[in-house]
Amino acid sequence: MKPNDKIAVDNQKIFALLSNYLNNAPDYVEKDEIEELVKYGVPYKQAVAMILAAAFGLDIADDQVDREFYNRYFPKIFFQLDTAEYAENSYYQNIKMPSVKIGKSELKYEKYKPFEGFVCNDIVRTLDGRQYPQIGFFTEEFAYPAILENGRIWMTVTPNEVETMKDAIKKAYGKVLAYGLGLGYYAYMVSEKDEVDSITIVEKNRDIIQLFQTYLLPQFRQANKVRIIEADAFEYAKQVMPAEEYDFVFTDLWHDVSDGIGMYEEMKQYERLCPKTEFSYWIEKSILCYL
Template sequence: MEIRKSNAVKDRIQDLWKNYLLSTAAQDMLLGEVAEHLYVGNLDFKQMAARGDSYVSSAYVETGFADDIGELAYELCHGGEDMAPFSELSDSMTEEEIGDGLFHILVSHIKMYSASDILDNPYYRKVKVKRKTREGHITLTVNDYLPGELIQTYHDGFRKEDPFAYGDAGFFDSRVVFPVLLENGSVWMSVVLSEIESMKEPLEKAKGNVITYGLGLGYYTFMASEKEDVESVTVVELNPHMISLFKNQLLPQFPHQEKIHIVEGNALTYVKNQEDGAFDFGFSDFWGGLEDGLFLYLSFASRTARFRRTIHDYWIENAFIDAYFRPAVMKFLMKKGLGRNVILLDQGKKVRRICEQFIAFLDREPLSVDREEDIYRLLDTKTLVSLVRKFASENVESW
C-alpha cells in the first residue's frame, strides 16, 4: 500500500492520531468502570428522562466519572513518559481541554435504556429460567442489573466523526433480571442487551437452512427459528453438559423446536468438512468475547473463506475490527505516512503479533492513499472486514 505524503494527508493522519489517543483514553476508562460495575443509584432517572437523552447522559457522567476524568486529565498533562503515548495530548491541549474532551466522549457513548428494551424481546417473553439447574460444570440461573448499574452495550458501526470508538455502555432505569450460564462459577454467556444488539444483523440475514456454531442459551437459535423464511437451524456445540441443559430446560419452551437440530462436535472440525451450499447461512458464536475470541474468529474466517454458496457471519466481528484492526491501521498510517513508529494500547504479546502481521499484510496490498477521503475509506468497517477476512484466509496455518 502506498501513501501519498501530501500536507493534507499528513495533517489528517496527525489529527487522527490525536483523536485515537483521546478516544482510547476515554473508552478505556469507560470499560474499566463497566468491569468494576459502576453504580450510580442516586439519580431520578424517570424525572431526568423528561429533559432529554443528552441531559441524562451528561448527568450520569458528571456523577459517576467526574473525579476520574479530572485525575486522568492531570496525569496526561503531568505524567510524562509514564503516560506515553497518551501524554502526547498535552502537546496540543491544555488540562482543561483534555478533561472536556474526555467528558464529551463519555457522554456520547453512554445511554439510558428502559427495562422494556430488553424484556419485550420474544425470547424473554417465551423462555423462562424457572430454577437454578446444573449439568456437570455448567449452571443455568439468573442474574440482575440494578437501575443505574453501568453495563457494556454493542458498538455498531463506523462514524467518520468518531472513528476509533470501540466501546459503548448504558444503564437501565429499573431492575432487570436476565438468564445466565455459568462455567465453573464464572459467567460464560447471558442474554443481555449487548447480546441482543450484536445478533440483530446476523438474524436479519438468516434464511433457508441455517447453521450456527455455539449453543449457549440458544438466543440465536430461538430467534432464527421464529423466522418464517428459516426452514431449519442446525446447532454445532462441543459441550455435552450445555446440550443437556438446553434440551431439558430451554428447548421445550421454543415454539418451533421441530426446526432445531443439535450436533455435538467441534466447530472448527465440523466446518472443515462442511460442504459448500449445504446451508444457506452460517453464524459462528462459540467464543466468550474479545480476549478469547480473536484467534477463534480468525481460525473460523480462514476455514469459511472457501464457501461461495453459504453466506457466513461471525459474532462481534465489528468489535474485533474496532478493538484490534483499526488501531493497527492507525499504527500503519503513522509509520508509512509520518515515519513514526508509535505505541498502541498494550493488548498482550499474542495480539501484538497478529497486529504486526496485519500491518505487514497491509503494506503488501495493492492499495493507495492519495487523499483524506481514502484514509477514512480504509478505516471504514466494511473495508476492514474485507481486508481482515482476506488476511485470515492467507494465513490459515497461523491460527
C-alpha cells in the same frame, strides 16, 4: 502530534477508563446520587456521564482539555435503556429459566442493578477512526438469563446479545448453521422465521447441550427445526460444513473481543470452502476495530 495519532491516543484513553469501570466497579453509580442531579433538570444519561467523568478524574468544569475529551466521547457512549422494550422481546416472553445445575454449568437469572453499566452494542467507529464503545444502563433492576461455569458468568442473554444479533437474525434464511449454542437465543429467534427451514447448532460443551435440550428446547414453538451436534466448531467447519451446503452460517464462539479475534480469524478461513454460503459473526464490527 498528527490528527490520527491524537485520535488513537484518545481512543486508548476512553477504552482504558471504561475497561477499568466495567471490570471493577460497574455498579459504581448510586441511585441517590443520580436522583440528586435529576432534581435540577439533568437527564439520566448526562447524570451518569458526569458522575463517571468525575470518578475517572476528569475536570470538565475548569480543564478545557478534559472538557473537550468529555464532549467528544461521553454523549456518544452512555445510553439509558428501557426495560419495557426488552420485555417485549419474544425470547424473554416465551422462554423461562429454571434454576438448575448440570455438571459445572448452572442455569439461573442474574440482575443488573439500577444504573449499573454494561456493554450494550457493538463499538461504533467513525470515518476518521474514532471509536465509541456503547455502554447502557437501566433506571430499574433488570433480570436476564445466564449460564455460570464454576460460579462465573459465561453465557447470557442481555441487551447486548439482543442488539448485536439483530442483523444475523434478520439475514438468516433456508438451511442455517450456528457455531455456539449459549442459551439458545439465536436458535430461538431464527427458528421463528418462516424463511428459515432448519437451524443446526454445533456445540462442544455437553453440559450446555444437556441444559438446553432438557429445559429450554421444549419451550421452543418451532423445536422441530432445531438440531444439535456435539462437536468442535473448527473441525466441523473444515470436515463437514462444505458438504452440508448451508445457506447461512452464524458464528458465536467467543465471550468478547479479547478472546474472539483469534477464533474469528480462524473461522474466516473456512468461508472459501463454501462460496455459495453467507457468513455472519457475532460482534464482528467490534472485532474489526482491533484488526
